[in-house]
Amino acid sequence: MTDYAEAIAENIRKYRKLRRLTQADMADKLMIDVQYYSQLERGKRNFTIDRIIDSCEILDVRIEDIVHIDRFSKTETAGLKKRITKKNRRRFS
Numbered sequence: 354m355t356d357y358a359e360a361i362a363e364n365i366r367k368y369r370k371l372r373r374l375t376q377a378d379m380a381d382k383l384m385i386d387v388q389y390y391s392q393l394e395r396g397k398r399n400f401t402i403d404r405i406i407d408s409c410e411i412l413d414v415r416i417e418d419i420v421h422i423d424r425f426s427k428t429e430t431a432g433l434k435k436r437i438t439k440k441n442r443r444r445f446s
Contacts, residue, residue, distance in 0.1 A: 357420075358399045364419045365405075366394045368412040382411045402436075 369379055380390035383404060392398045400408070409416050 359396055361400055361405060361419055362394050362396055364421065365400065365408050365412070368414050368418065369394075372412055374412075379408070379411065383407055 369376070376390050376394065377387050380387040383390065389398070393400055393404070405419055406416065409419055
């Protein structure tokens with residue numbers, strides 16, 4: 354798992370817990386199996402862009418909150434945000 358993917362999974366887990374949602378709640382809302390969701394949060398699998406966007410909607414957070422990665426340079430983080438934002442625009446256009 355890349356550092357980006359690990360940080361995104363950690364952020365999603367943090368916001369899920371802040372919202373007092375279980376992994377089962379998130380899996381249900383994302384329409385995926387609980388075991389698969391657990392693998393996403395544990396870093397056994399990577400969140401897709403679509404699942405990141407859907408998670409943001411479920412957790413009522415901005416994409417920037419999920420992809421905020423302190424351990425990377427601002428240039429690297431900006432590049433990741435730009436790719437996700439571009440994907441988000443296409444999805445909702």
